[in-house]
Amino acid sequence: MSIDxxxxDGIATITINRPERMNAMDAEHYRGLSEAWRRVRDDNEIRVAIVTGAGEKSFSAGADIKSFLTAPTGLDEMWLTQKDQLLNRGLEVWKPVIAAVNGYCLAGGMTLLMATDIRIAAPHATFNIAEVKRGIVPGNGGTQRILEQLPYPIAMEMLLTGDAIDAATAAQHGLINKIVPMDELMATARAYAKRIAANAPLAVQAAKELAVRARDMDRNTGFRVEALVNRLLQCTEDAREGPKAFAEKRPPQFKGA
Known part of the structure; x- marks a missing residue:
C-alpha cells in the first residue's frame, strides 16, 4: 500500500497503489498523494505528470468509505484549508497532468480526474460521482467542476442520480480524450507526456495557468494578462532557443529559463 x-526524462508517474481496496484512499494515502503533488509542483526536473492506479481494475474508487464516512474528522479541521492540499482541492500545479484511467474511476477518483488536463482511458473504465447514494455530496471540487466539463443535463444526471457512465459515453461527452486498449494505456499516456515535455516548460505552465484562470476573468482582462505573460516569456532563454532551433532545423533544447 503506497503512493508510488x-x-x-522529466515525466513523473504517480501510482495509487492499493489495488486490494480498488485504489480507494484513506487518510494516509491522501497525505501521500498530497506530498506527490507538491513534489510535482516544486521539482524543476519535472515537466509533466501522469497519474494512474495500480492493477487493471481500478483507477481509484475515491475515499475509503470505511475510514471516512464512519469516522469523520472534527469540525476544527474545516478551517485547516491549507492542510494536505490536493490537486483537486486548491493546490495550484501548473505543470500538465495526464490521467491514465485503468478501470473504475469513482467518487473521489472522478474528482481527481476532473482536476487533470489530458485523460486516456481503457475500454473497461467506468465513471461516476455517486456520493448522494451514501448520504453526502462529492467533495474536493466534485460539485464545482462537473458543470465546467460536461453538458448541463449530463452533469446533473450524474450528480443527482449517482449513476455511472462507461468509457464510450465519457468520450462522447468530452470527459476523456481517447480510449485505447489496456495494454497501450501507459504507453499512450507517456507519448502525450513526451510531446509536452519536449516543449518550453515555462511556456507550457503559463499556457495552462492562463487557460485555467480564464474561467474567472472577463475577456478583456484575460487578453491583457495573456499579453503581459507573453512579454515576460519573450525575455527567456527558451524564447530565443525556439526560433534558433527552428532556423537551424533541429530539435530545441529548452532549459526552463
Whole structure:
C-alpha cells in the first residue's frame, strides 16, 4: 500500500497503489498523494505528470468509505484549508497532468480526474460521482467542476442520480480524450507526456495557468494578462532557443529559463 512516485526524462508517474481496496484512499494515502503533488509542483526536473492506479481494475474508487464516512474528522479541521492540499482541492500545479484511467474511476477518483488536463482511458473504465447514494455530496471540487466539463443535463444526471457512465459515453461527452486498449494505456499516456515535455516548460505552465484562470476573468482582462505573460516569456532563454532551433532545423533544447 503506497503512493508510488517515479521520475524519468522529466515525466513523473504517480501510482495509487492499493489495488486490494480498488485504489480507494484513506487518510494516509491522501497525505501521500498530497506530498506527490507538491513534489510535482516544486521539482524543476519535472515537466509533466501522469497519474494512474495500480492493477487493471481500478483507477481509484475515491475515499475509503470505511475510514471516512464512519469516522469523520472534527469540525476544527474545516478551517485547516491549507492542510494536505490536493490537486483537486486548491493546490495550484501548473505543470500538465495526464490521467491514465485503468478501470473504475469513482467518487473521489472522478474528482481527481476532473482536476487533470489530458485523460486516456481503457475500454473497461467506468465513471461516476455517486456520493448522494451514501448520504453526502462529492467533495474536493466534485460539485464545482462537473458543470465546467460536461453538458448541463449530463452533469446533473450524474450528480443527482449517482449513476455511472462507461468509457464510450465519457468520450462522447468530452470527459476523456481517447480510449485505447489496456495494454497501450501507459504507453499512450507517456507519448502525450513526451510531446509536452519536449516543449518550453515555462511556456507550457503559463499556457495552462492562463487557460485555467480564464474561467474567472472577463475577456478583456484575460487578453491583457495573456499579453503581459507573453512579454515576460519573450525575455527567456527558451524564447530565443525556439526560433534558433527552428532556423537551424533541429530539435530545441529548452532549459526552463
Amino acid at each position: 512516485f517515479d521520475l524519468a
